[in-house]
Amino acid sequence: MPKVLIVEDDAAMATALSDGFTYEGYDIVLARDGEAGLKAAHDSAPDVIVLDVMLPKMNGLDVCKRLRADGSNVPIMMLTARGQEIDKVLGLKLGADDYVTKPFGFMELIARVEALLRRTGGSARTAEAYAFGDVVVDFKKAELRKRGEPVEITARELKLLAYFIAHRGEVVPRERLLDQVWEYDAAPLTRTVDMHVAKLRKKIENDPADPKFIVTVHRMGYKFTA
Numbered sequence: 001m002p003k004v005l006i007v008e009d010d011a012a013m014a015t016a017l018s019d020g021f022t023y024e025g026y027d028i029v030l031a032r033d034g035e036a037g038l039k040a041a042h043d044s045a046p047d048v049i050v051l052d053v054m055l056p057k058m059n060g061l062d063v064c065k066r067l068r069a070d071g072s073n074v075p076i077m078m079l080t081a082r083g084q085e086i087d088k089v090l091g092l093k094l095g096a097d098d099y100v101t102k103p104f105g106f107m108e109l110i111a112r113v114e115a116l117l118r119r120t121g122g123s124a125r126t127a128e129a130y131a132f133g134d135v136v137v138d139f140k141k142a143e144l145r146k147r148g149e150p151v152e153i154t155a156r157e158l159k160l161l162a163y164f165i166a167h168r169g170e171v172v173p174r175e176r177l178l179d180q181v182w183e184y185d186a187a188p189l190t191r192t193v194d195m196h197v198a199k200l201r202k203k204i205e206n207d208p209a210d211p212k213f214i215v216t217v218h219r220m221g222y223k224f225t226a
Contacts, residue, residue: 002117003027003170005046007037007063008079009055017050020106034058041067041074045167048113052079053091061090068095071129075116077109130165132213132226135204137161144203156181157200164214164224173221197222 004026008014018028029044031037034055041049041063049067053060064076078091078099091099098112129138136145139162144153153161160181164172174193182192201208213226 002047003029003044004113005029005031005037005040005044005049007031007034007040007049007055007060008052009033010052013052016106017109020110024110032056034060034063038063038066041072042070045170046074048116049074049076050079050109050113051076051096054081061094064091064096065094075119077113077116079104133204133206135213137165146204151203153200153203156196157203160196160200161204164222165226168224168226171217171220171223176221193222 002025004021006014006017006021006028008017008030009032014030014032018030021028029040029046031040035057037049037051037055037060038058040046051060051063055063058066060078064078067074067076075097076095078096079102080091080099081102097116100109100112129136129140131137134147137143137158138145139158142153142155142158144151144158144161160177163177163181177193197214198208201211201214204213205211213224215223215225217223
């Protein structure tokens with residue numbers, strides 16, 4: 001299920017948003033100020049961020065700016081107060097994907113969030129480059145290097161690795177990988193995932209038989225641990 005990070009300092013609004021997204025089937029991460037929101041965005045790998053502009057410690061515009069400067073492309077939905085036209089413009093210029101103006105109806109918000117997720121494939125977008133162990137992957141150039149040497153990688157393997165990185169630390173079921181990476185709603189065989197994971201391990205692991213980055217979680221799926 002998608003994970004939403006809600007960064008909202010108003011207790012009543014935070015509770016309403018948490019309850020609404022939970023009812024719609026989302027995993028919830030909640031932060032009550034800008035600094036906590038920035039940390040949660042890096043630590044929890046959300047699929048989408050609902051970010052208030054007016055926050056203590058660090059305002060939403062600065063959080064958005066920092067995330068984009070750090071290479072994060074996770075979709076961001078800004079929450080602005082009525083009359084804050086300049087904040088809407090600045091938010092979009094700083095990298096926010098959309099905004100809603102308070103007061104708003106929750107159904108409008110969820111519809112806009114779902115639209116963002118559809119545009120990004122339903123998952124958190126990965127930074128253009130990522131390094132772990134002695135591996136560096138450049139998604140923009142579609143290049144993989146291990147110990148500085150180029151390693152051939154297919155488009156499917158690259159997409160699979162990108163999904164694992166975007167959801168690092170999270171147990172990902174095979175069925176979700178088939179849905180998100182292969183885009184099969186009713187997949188032919190989950191063995192398809194196992195075969196591609198085995199090939200990917202040979203390219204990124206020092207010992208594919210004893211993987212350290214893409215580990216198998218028995219009867220549940222896989223977890224990227226870098």
